[in-house]
Amino acid sequence: MYQVILERDDCTMCGHCVEIDETKFNFDEDDRAMIIGAQREDNVDELTVEESEIYEEAEENCTGQCIEVFEED
Ligand code: SF4
Numbered sequence: 001m002y003q004v005i006l007e008r009d010d011c012t013m014c015g016h017c018v019e020i021d022e023t024k025f026n027f028d029e030d031d032r033a034m035i036i037g038a039q040r041e042d043n044v045d046e047l048t049v050e051e052s053e054i055y056e057e058a059e060e061n062c063t064g065q066c067i068e069v070f071e072e073d
Contacts, residue, residue: 001072002052006045010066017058
């Protein structure tokens with residue numbers, strides 16, 4: 001399992017994550033990106049996923065460097 005984090009305060013609204021997969025990322029009402037299905041606390045979205053590939057691609061292409069993917073035990 002993998003944990004995906006999106007620090008929304010650092011989002012530049014470039015749209016790369018949404019372009020990569022709009023079923024996993026979208027823009028919220030404040031025009032910053034969100035992880036679909038995530039829990040939000042202190043403007044950080046967190047989601048546990050089984051497949052990390054798309055999220056890692058978004059991490060690599062995130063201009064705000066605000067997406068991170070961690071492998072969980
Ligand atoms: S790729 Fe990063 S900076 Fe760009 S919209 Fe998505 S979260 Fe925001």
